Amino acid sequence: GFRLEAMARRYDSRTTTFSPEGRLYQVEYAMEAINLAGSTIGILAEDGVILAGEKKTTSKLLDQAKQHEKLFQIDTSMFCAVAGITSDANILINKLRLMAQQHVFTYHESMPVEQLVTSICDQKQGYTQFGGLRPFGVSFLVAGYDKAH
Numbered sequence: 001g002f003r004l005e006a007m008a009r010r011y012d013s014r015t016t017t018f019s020p021e022g023r024l025y026q027v028e029y030a031m032e033a034i035n036l037a038g039s040t041i042g043i044l045a046e047d048g049v050i051l052a053g054e055k056k057t058t059s060k061l062l063d064q065a066k067q068h069e070k071l072f073q074i075d076t077s078m079f080c081a082v083a084g085i086t087s088d089a090n091i092l093i094n095k096l097r098l099m100a101q102q103h104v105f106t107y108h109e110s111m112p113v114e115q116l117v118t119s120i121c122d123q124k125q126g127y128t129q130f131g132g133l134r135p136f137g138v139s140f141l142v143a144g145y146d147k148a149h
Contacts, residue, residue: 033137040081084138113144
């Protein structure tokens with residue numbers, strides 16, 4: 001009853017504390033948000049990449065014309081499809097764009113795709129390690145072209 005619920009709440013709001021069962025509830029909630037989102041797919045062809053995303057209606061009350069995008073341009077050679085919490089996606093897309101712009105400003109060339117993806121993954125993972133932060137409930141499918149690949 002109440003005692004069990006109170007004990008569960010001790011672990012429910014913290015990303016850095018495992019429950020007695022070895023679970024990180026906040027990470028599970030973030031994964032659930034991704035699993036409930038519309039699917040995204042990427043297809044690699046000989047002459048390019050195709051990204052597609054399913055817009056899933058979560059409520060009949062939402063204005064379909066104002067539905068949020070699932071495909072984003074990061075820079076001239078990189079695109080991203082997202083699944084999960086839109087506000088989390090917007091934060092990370094802005095970070096991706098900023099990192100890409102800073103790289104161009106500093107090195108006068110586009111940031112390698114793998115380097116950009118590694119940087120954003122490190123930031124996403126960091127949100128599971130520090131108290132007071134909620135893990136991002138969004139996954140990315142990144143497609144891009146660079147000199148290295």
